[in-house]
Amino acid sequence: MSSDSEVSYSSxxxxxxxxxxxxxSKESPFVPIGIAGFLAVAAYGIYKARQRGDTKLSVHLIHTRVAAQGFVVGAMTCGVAYAMLREYWAKPKA
Known part of the structure; x- marks a missing residue:
């Protein structure tokens, strides 16, 4: 066996x-924001499940899932826009 694989494994x-x-998180700061937002929306949806009124539980869960996914997609979109801004437009001219 090669010692290179052992060294890379230990590092x-x-x-x-x-x-x-x-x-x-330092490379892409919107990933933890997306994770935190997803967890917050999911927790809020679970908390509000008791006070849903006449709405079926399955419909409430679908709405909660869509809201959580929307937050994550929004965070990903902001992250891509931020990366494009940083790489293409804010790059210093050399």
Whole structure:
């Protein structure tokens, strides 16, 4: 066996999950915003499930899912726009 694979494996194992998340958050800050928004909308939908009135539970859950997905898609769209702005328009002219 090659020692290169052992070295790359050990360097990958040393980095913890939280440090990977922090590094990725700095590269693309809208990912944690999307995750937090999804969790907030889902929690609010579950909380409001008790006060849904005459609405069926399945319809309420579908509306909650659509709202959560909309928040995530919006965060992804903002992230792509931010990356395009940073890479193409705000790039210093050399």
């Amino acid at each position: 990958t194992v040393e980095e913890s999950g939280s440090s990977k998340f922090i590094k990725k």
